Amino acid sequence: MKITKKIIVYVFLIIIGIWGMQQRITYITLILPIVLLIFDKTGLAKNKKLCNIILHSAMWLPIILFILGITGKFNILAMDSYVKEGYVSNSAGKMTEDTRTFLYEEALSSAVNNQYLIWGRTPAYGMDSPFVQSFDDADYVGMALTIKGKMPQRICEAFIPNIITWCGILGFLIFFLLFYKFSYRIINKSNSIKLRILGLYMTFFWTCSFITYPATNISSDWIIVYLTIAISSSPQIMKLNDKEFTLLIRKATT
Template structure:
């Protein structure tokens, strides 16, 4: 990768990291216009270098990604005819950037580019954590360190030094604030999936296939059970006995079994039915009618509309902005990615990625903020890896060199040298 491109990548990654933690900082950092400019530059950069890094042989398998992206673009365009005030135009632009993140397919299918993205984070962004740690609440530690959670998937391949380092940062992300339940889950689950590598002699592909189907189908089944009143997975206190609480970053006592999601689902579904946008969505210019938060938001905006523009639950945002059509296409993206990684790959690690992608689909029904941030960008990078023929053709040995190359330039040089030899032969 050219030094000039590497410099721009470092700057973009640094700005994305700052934008990621901006909601949790004690001092104001940046403005909306600055973040819009940065997001625009990042997306334009992807389009400018796509011919250099994107292998068109992936087009056939990645068709569903482009269809989903097209639907998102059409929702953004429709939003231009829906937006009526400053706040709706602001939401349209801000969330429009989020809906354009599937564009990362143009770089995330390239082994060298993905390796450089991870390396840039480890080399420059991760050390800056110690500077930012004093400027943000403890609950944001895990948000800033979220790329570490992805390295936990490859933990058995790391050298002892980096294995210990990644585990230490992961523990910090988990223990900084137990009130941030999402951080705990996002670190523990990939760690558990990474350990599957040690169990590969005992875990057949059929078992992984069953796990894939269960994770893809579980949220839909639970949604139907909740909708029909038979079982509500969010009412934890109904099936978990005892009191579980912790202190939030503000020092208040927080109930870890509290149901904070049922009300959101009720509001989002009711709003879509009342306003007739179930199939096509309300576009990213609008949000859902909200009784829980509408009055507070209206007091701030003065729009006369009691709407919440975005929710903590990713799938609710996809539904509100792009409708059931968008949700279905979004599902197909995960379905196809997980299938390719599990059934058309040579490496066990791609199979682990398949299960992890399915988990992120499931968890998107619980939380996963829809933001232009490290978490959502790295999710799309992992999805792109699943669609990449070059990643799927890697053996476990090649994956070991690729992963270690994230941390050590010697492995990157050895990998490049081997690629040149193969091409010459």
Template sequence: MFIFIPIQQRKGFRLSYDVFLKLYLFWMLTCAIRGAFIASDYWQYKALIQNSFALTAGLCVWSFAQPEILNKVLRYWLLLALPLFIPLLFILYKGSSYGFYLSPVVIFILMLPALPRPLALLMLCLTVFCLFADIGARSTLIRFSVPLLLLVTYPLRQFIPKSLLKVAFLFCFITPILLAAFAATNGLNPFTAVSQAIAEEIDDAETRDVVTTDTRTGLYEEVVESAIKNDYVLIGRTPARGYDSKDFGIGISKIIGTTTIERSSCEVGILNIFTWTGVIGVVLYTLVFATASYLAVVHSNSWMTRTIGLYLAFRWTYSWIEEFNRFDIMQLSLWMLVAICMSPAFRAMSDADLKEWGAKLSPRIKWNR
């Protein structure tokens, strides 16, 4: 369905500087086609289909970038999906599952000043719920805390220079690259350093263990070693294949009965992009997010759109720590943010215009008489 949505865009509608997005999607499709020739069993074909859908979710950007379409999508989510969250509370896995299901709430929080008061209060309540439902769900805490921090800047927007936003933008995109370079050349492990710093501030031993456990160093080591060993650093192993993993792959191979010790994906988004599409894919993915974020931060008339650009930069940074690459509501919510940033229509809106757009978000049920 989403493959054909871009064709249905409004006549005359165009994205801004979408060349990198087109190149990224072209490379993702190329890797998927390569994967169709490489896959050799049921599990590899299954991985190919699942991972290819996740990689090409960016096709939705052309539709989501149109304010009227995104408004309709979010309105239907409020009307149909959100009420289902109450019965699902009894079967969803505590903590992280809440954050996954309620991913669109982040978009509403970033646009909170533009929402009608009842809807704004509901979004705040859902955010607080996600923050305190499970302290061990670290990613949920981070993903929902950062929008709240950005929201605090709205009343202070007259006193914050645009140059400071540019510095924050550059910080988000430069920091992971520098840390990765230091780790590769000097053996500096940023995950260990951060864990130790946080541990010193937490008194409770059980909470300290949950929050500060380093679960990423081993993933980076296995993914990079697998790429070098199997010679797919530049172009990737395609979405049909994963990385060689002693920690997980051996157990997975025993369960599904394969001879390989591969894990088709991991919790770190940028590592999945690297495994499936290589350095080329990582560079194109970065250029898409950097372009979208820059357009929103520097070339937007609304402060809310600028903070969405900053949050998008943060999400790219956070993909070096955790970002599941699956075709699900969280992934689509992320591409909604990309669409808002790349949309000339959204960036042309003032805060007053966004309030008019936000007023239409409250779902209305029309009964046939």
């Protein structure tokens, strides 16, 4: 029966991969759990040193790339500038098209122009958006929060530009430390390999939040992150080994 279930899962993964992708970012949401499953099944997650290397790299690399991008030295999002082949997916379109740089340009220019770069604008407002203005001028309804006499605002598709808009650089640093602290804690202090994989999930989530996970709606991704934070805050759960943690999950779900 287990083999039958596995075959069904693999078939559905293939179908989703070929025909079910509407955006390129959905490939990440599909690949991420597969990578974590490989870490679990191959025993790589047992190597605490490797997990820590991944942790520190995943936390700092996007920040380094962000600094390189805003200083004009290297923009990893502009894939057309360093990937010459035109990779095209029938389901998700052109794979090298840059659809994120302008979000950071709008978020940062709006923060500087309106003088909220440090403290943010609160979640009550989005970023000033010339992109949305063009839709507004074309009488397209539903793209933005429009206040009479002001530039239309929008909430974008990536978490980091949103958090800079809402909470400024201060909020960005707080979320960075939050992800860093709890992922480090669960990777290094837990007795369960399953819990360590949840810590890796948090680090990958942080990296991916620079291009997705807008945090404007409830999703399983964010639920897993906050469950991981709750678990790492429980000394009783952190002491459990793999078998005990599995029994706990089964008991909680039955």
